[in-house]
Each structure stands twice: as C-alpha cells, then as structure tokens.
Amino acid sequence: MFENILHTIGRTPIVRINRLGPPGVNLFAKVEAFNPMGSVKDRMALSTIEAAERAGVLAPGQTVIEATSGNTGIGLAMVCAVKGYALVVTMSENFSIERRKVLRFLGAKVVLTPAELKGSGMLAKAEELAAAHDWFLVRQFENEANAEAHVRTTAEEILADFADRRLDAFVTGYGTGGTLKGTSRVLRERSPHTRIVVCEPDNSPVLGSGIPQPKGADGRPDGSHPSFRPHLMQGWSPDFIPRLVEDARAAGQVDDIVAVDGNRALEVTRQLARQEGIFCGVSGGATLAGALDVAAGSPEGSNILCMLPDTGERYLTTPVFEDVPVEMTEEELAISRSTSGGRFDAPKPAPAPQPVATAPPEPEPDPEHPAVDAEAERVAREAIDDLDTPVVLFALEWCEFCWAVRKLFRKLDIPFRSLDLDSVAFQEGDLGGRIRAFLHRDTGAPTIPQIYIGGAHLGGASDLFEAYGSGELARRLAPLGLTPAPVETDFEARSLLPGWLHKR
Numbered sequence: 482m483f484e485n486i487l488h489t490i491g492r493t494p495i496v497r498i499n500r501l502g503p504p505g506v507n508l509f510a511k512v513e514a515f516n517p518m519g520s521v522k523d524r525m526a527l528s529t530i531e532a533a534e535r536a537g538v539l540a541p542g543q544t545v546i547e548a549t550s551g552n553t554g555i556g557l558a559m560v561c562a563v564k565g566y567a568l569v570v571t572m573s574e575n576f577s578i579e580r581r582k583v584l585r586f587l588g589a590k591v592v593l594t595p596a597e598l599k600g601s602g603m604l605a606k607a608e609e610l611a612a613a614h615d616w617f618l619v620r621q622f623e624n625e626a627n628a629e630a631h632v633r634t635t636a637e638e639i640l641a642d643f644a645d646r647r648l649d650a651f652v653t654g655y656g657t658g659g660t661l662k663g664t665s666r667v668l669r670e671r672s673p674h675t676r677i678v679v680c681e682p683d684n685s686p687v688l689g690s691g692i693p694q695p696k697g698a699d700g701r702p703d704g705s706h707p708s709f710r711p712h713l714m715q716g717w718s719p720d721f722i723p724r725l726v727e728d729a730r731a732a733g734q735v736d737d738i739v740a741v742d743g744n745r746a747l748e749v750t751r752q753l754a755r756q757e758g759i760f761c762g763v764s765g766g767a768t769l770a771g772a773l774d775v776a777a778g779s780p781e782g783s784n785i786l787c788m789l790p791d792t793g794e795r796y797l798t799t800p801v802f803e804d805v806p807v808e809m810t811e812e813e814l815a816i817s818r819s820t821s822g823g824r825f826d827a828p829k830p831a832p833a834p835q836p837v838a839t840a841p842p843e844p845e846p847d848p849e850h851p852a853v854d855a856e857a858e859r860v861a862r863e864a865i866d867d868l869d870t871p872v873v874l875f876a877l878e879w880c881e882f883c884w885a886v887r888k889l890f891r892k893l894d895i896p897f898r899s900l901d902l903d904s905v906a907f908q909e910g911d912l913g914g915r916i917r918a919f920l921h922r923d924t925g926a927p928t929i930p931q932i933y934i935g936g937a938h939l940g941g942a943s944d945l946f947e948a949y950g951s952g953e954l955a956r957r958l959a960p961l962g963l964t965p966a967p968v969e970t971d972f973e974a975r976s977l978l979p980g981w982l983h984k985r
Contacts, residue, residue: 485563490516490523491634495642495786500756501749501773505781507646508772510789511639514761518559519552520791521635525659526556528630529619530564539617544569547619548600548607550656550716551580552791557619558587569610571603576715577798600719601705621657622723623701631663639664639786640671649779650676652739652772652787654717654764655688658725660788665734676736680771682712683740687722688730694722713743713800716764716790739771746770747801754793763801765789853922857915861923864900865933871961872897873933875920878904881979882942883930888977889949894966895958902929935961942978949974 483489493515502508513521533539544567547557554570561568568589572581575596584591592610594603604622611618621627639648651668655661665677681688690708697703702721709720729735750766753759765788772787779785796802809817817824864873872890876883878901890897902913921927924938932939934957939945948954955965 486517487527487560487563490527492638495639496757496759498757498769501752501769503773503776506776506779507782507784508776509784509786510759510765510769510772511635511786512759512761512789514789514792516556518555519794520556521660521788522552522556522791523559524556524630524634525621525624525627525657526553526560528633529621529624529626530557530560530566532624532626532629533617533619539566541565544614544616545619546570546607546611546616547621548572548604549621550576550600550719551584551795552716553619553621553657554584554589554591555580555587558584558589562588569616571606571610573598573600573603577796579795579797583795599705599709599711601702601721621659622719623725624659625725627657627659628663628666628725628728631660632667635660636664636667640667643672643784643786646784648672648675648786649783650678650772650775650785652678652680652768652775652785654680654714654768654771654788654790655723655726656716656719656764656790658723658727658729660790662725662729662734665729666732669732669734676775677734678737678739678771678775679735680739680741680768681718682710682714682767683742685710685712685718686738686740687718687720688726688735689738689740694727714741714746714764714767715796715799716762717767737775739774741767741770741774743767749773750793750796750801753789759789760793761789762791762793762796763799764791766801853919854915857912857919860912861900861916861919864898866936867898868935868961870896870898871935872958872963874899875916875929875931875933876901877929880929885977885979886930886932886942886945889945889974892966892968892972892977893949895963934958946974946978 493511493513495509495511498508498510516523530539530545539545545557545561546569547553548571549557550572554572557570558568569592570584570589571592571594573596574593581591592606594606607618610616639651651664653661653664661679668675668677679688685708687706687708692706692708694706695703701724705720706722712718746763746767749770750761750763753761753766753769768787768789772785776783776785818826821827861875867873872895874883874886874897876886876899887899900916901907902916904913907913907916917929920931924931926941928941930942932941932945939948939957945954948957958964
C-alpha cells in the first residue's frame with residue numbers, strides 16, 4: 482500500500498531472455514515498463530523535481546517546462562500532477578502522436594517544434610519559453626539529479642539482483658545520458674569487472690565518431706553534431722552529445738560502443754513481443770539488438786544485462802507497427818470461416834419456429850404510436866426548447882454513433898447538450914426508456930442518437946454528417962448565432978464514424 486503513485490517508481494524486474502539469445506550465454510533485460518508511467522524516465526522525473534524543490538529553485542505554483550521526445554515529459558506530467566505543478570513540454574513534431582495524447586491526458590501542455598530543427602530545436606524553444614515566463618526548466622540533458630536517480634535506484638537494484646552471480650556486461654542506449662552515467666558510475670566502483678557497453682544508431686554514430694560536440698560560450702551544445710543523422714530509434718541519441726554522456730565517457734565509464742541498425746532494431750522489438758512476450762518500445766529492441774551482438778562475442782556462461790527503457794504503446798503510429806493490420810488477414814478470415822457462427826459473410830440463419838402459445842399473447846404495442854408519459858415528454862421538451870443551448874443530442878453513453886456525433890461537434894467547436902439516456906441520471910423509473918418512446922413518437926425514428934437544433938429535429942448520426950457535408954448544418958446554426966469552426970482542407974467528416982461501418 483503506497484501513499485501516492487510516486488512511491489511505486491523503481492524496483493523494476495530483471496527478466497531472462499530465453500529464446501532470442503545465443504546458447505550458452507545468460508541474457509537478461511531490466512524491464513522499465515513496470516514503472517507507473519511505463520518508462521525509465523519516471524526515475525529522473527521524480528529526482529529532478531525533488532532536487533529542485535530542495536534547492537529552492539522550484540516554488541509552489543511555478544510552471545515546469547522541459548524539452549522531451551515523450552517519456553521524460555510523461556514522467557514529469559505524472560510527478561507534476563501529484564505535486565500540483567503546471568507542466569509545459571516542447572516536442573519535435575515528428576515524434577509519435579500517442580505521446581502527445583498521453584501528455585495532454587495527464588494535464589500537460591504540448592508545444593510542437595518543426596521537425597527540421599531536430600532535438601536541439603525543441604531544447605532551444607524550451608529555454609526561450611522558460612526565460613520569457615520565469616518557468617523552471619528541468620534541463621534533463623545536463624541535470625545531475627537525472628544521473629543521481631540511477632545512482633540511488635537503478636544501480637542498487639541491479640547489484641542486489643546480481644548479488645549471487647557475476648555481471649559480465651551492462652548494455653544500454655543513451656538519450657539524456659542519465660541512466661548511463663548514474664548506473665555505470667556505481668557499477669565501475671562496486672562491480673569493476675562489468676563491461677559498460679553503450680549502443681547508438683549505426684547511421685548516426687555521434688558518440689562513436691570521436692568528434693567532439695560543438696559548444697557555445699556557455700559550454701552547452703551549440704547546434705547539431707556533425708555526425709548526426711535522423712534515425713528510427715525514438716528516445717535514443719539526440720542530435721548532440723549530452724553533457725551527462727560526455728561525463729560518463731570522460732570518467733572512463735564506457736568500455737565499448739555498439740552500432741545498431743535501425744531496421745534490425747524494429748525486428749528485434751517485434752521478436753521480443755512474439756517470442757519472449759515482452760512488449761517494449763523500439764529503443765528497447767535496439768538495446769537488445771546491441772546486447773545480442775555482445776552476447777555473440779562473449780564466453781560461454783557470461784551474464785549480460787540490457788535495459789528495456791519503455792513500453793510499446795508509445796509507438797503504435799511508428800514504423801515498428803506498420804506491418805500490423807487492423808482488419809482480419811486472410812489467415813484470420815479462414816479461421817473465422819472454419820465454423821458457421823459469428824461471420825460477416827455467412828447467410829443469416831432461418832428464424833427458429835415459435836412455440837405454440839398456451840395462453841392468449843399480450844397485445845403488441847403499436848410501433849407507430851409508442852406509449853409516452855407526461856414526465857418524459859416534459860423533460861425532453863425542456864431540453865429541446867432551451868435556447869441557451871440550442872443544439873441537443875439524445876444519446877447513449879456506450880454508442881459509437883453518439884461518440885461520432887460528439888466528436889464532430891467538438892471538432893467544429895459547436896456547443897451542445899448531450900442527454901445520455903442510459904446514464905444513472907435517467908435510470909430511475911426508466912426515464913431514459915420513456916424519453917426514447919417520446920422521441921420515437923416525435924421523430925418517427927426508433928434509433929439513437931437523435932439531434933435537435935433550435936427546437937427542430939435534424940435526424941440521427943448519418944443525417945448530421947450529410948447535413949454537415951451539404952452545408953445544411955451551417956444554415957441551421959446561423960440564425961442561432963453559431964458558426965462551425967474552420968477545419969483542415971482534407972478533413973473528411975465521415976472518418977469520425979465507426980470504422981466497421983465502412984466494411985463491405
């Protein structure tokens with residue numbers, strides 16, 4: 482039982498890799514997805530914020546800002562949510578959309594920077610905003626509290642887990658350099674036989690090039706490193722050498738550098754899921770790819786540990802998932818067709834014969850004139866005739882078509898009221914069902930949703946989307962002082978409708 486979510490950070494498991502590693506070598510992975518926000522960056526997020534609080538450079542009510550490829554920002558968003566700080570992150574536009582959504586869901590503001598400005602561009606934007614608004618800038622690439630998090634937690638956890646066996650190699654990638662510097666410092670002191678191996682993209686050998694990082698007068702990176710090239714490993718290897726990485730190398734805490742091919746990293750990420758059941762991001766697949774190279778050249782009986790920095794959900798719109806289909810494959814369709822039930826292409830079964838009634842049946846209700854009571858009609862009419870909110874949606878909470886209607890209204894910035902007839906508010910006395918009976922009588926349509934604008938019935942979901950496309954929606958809204966917000970020129974409203982609706 483924990484006081485709050487921050488107390489669950491760390492103590493992540495080390496898991497044996499059984500099917501991917503070479504025979505005779507013991508390959509292990511530290512699975513950082515077990516942190517509450519799914520990545521190793523939760524450690525540094527808590528450490529940097531608490532260090533700033535202790536130093537008095539972060540005051541209650543102050544805004545925190547940082548440049549991030551996603552995981553650091555997500556960890557900071559969790560910490561700031563618990564501690565009550567506002568958070569702004571700057572992020573290059575080419576990082577996965579899922580990260581933006583998770584950050585905003587946690588309450589952070591996400592300021593995108595042009596992709597061509599690379600990591601140094603989003604960092605410069607964060608510095609600019611921090612200076613302009615007196616916000617606390619985390620500076621993860623040079624903040625010593627980042628590395629200290631791994632001195633106190635990651636390294637100690639590894640040493641405890643390997644207390645009864647020799648750790649021959651520790652393999653990690655680098656982003657900020659915090660994991661590398663903090664963990665390797667402790668391992669160098671207390672497990673000096675352990676080789677420290679750093680991985681980076683083979684097409685962007687920033688560290689392995691031996692070329693120093695260009696720096697400004699303040700000693701900080703000045704623009705991109707000349708060896709940097711865009712690569713497939715999000716979260717790995719920015720376009721400059723972070724100070725924490727330089728510190729580790731200067732202190733003799735890097736024994737080897739392994740270059741990893743991007744496409745191999747993608748493939749190993751998929752193999753980890755399908756052969757080991759470990760769902761991680763491409764940076765984890767890339768690190769394991771490097772560890773496999775280390776294992777291939779290690780003596781029999783060697784023990785090798787690699788870091789898997791995060792979970793895979795952050796990469797759904799990236800190339801690692803591009804070959805994963807949404808619809809059923811031919812093989813899956815064949816499985817479906819191997820039995821007769823639950824198929825899209827099977828003829829509907831003939832209705833079963835009805836048993837002979839032993840008593841006179843109850844009279845069938847007249848579908849053209851369903852029973853309506855005065856209370857249900859009053860509640861519905863009050864909503865329909867309310868000119869303060871003239872756009873009214875009668876909906877069901879679970880209905881996909883109702884969600885499509887809500888998404889369109891929000892996209893167009895049209896204020897509306899939604900009466901969710903299956904919600905708790907309408908359950909007593911089956912008020913929701915009775916309102917549905919009124920709507921059936923009033924509109925002639927038994928389905929939900931039903932939409933009214935300015936007291937007049939527009940129709941259901943399909944009617945709304947047709948009205949939007951024809952301009953009828955805008956014409957109905959104009960007398961009410963409402964104008965749909967402009968949208969992208971390539972916006973297709975019907976794309977908001979349930980995907981299965983478009984199947985053949």
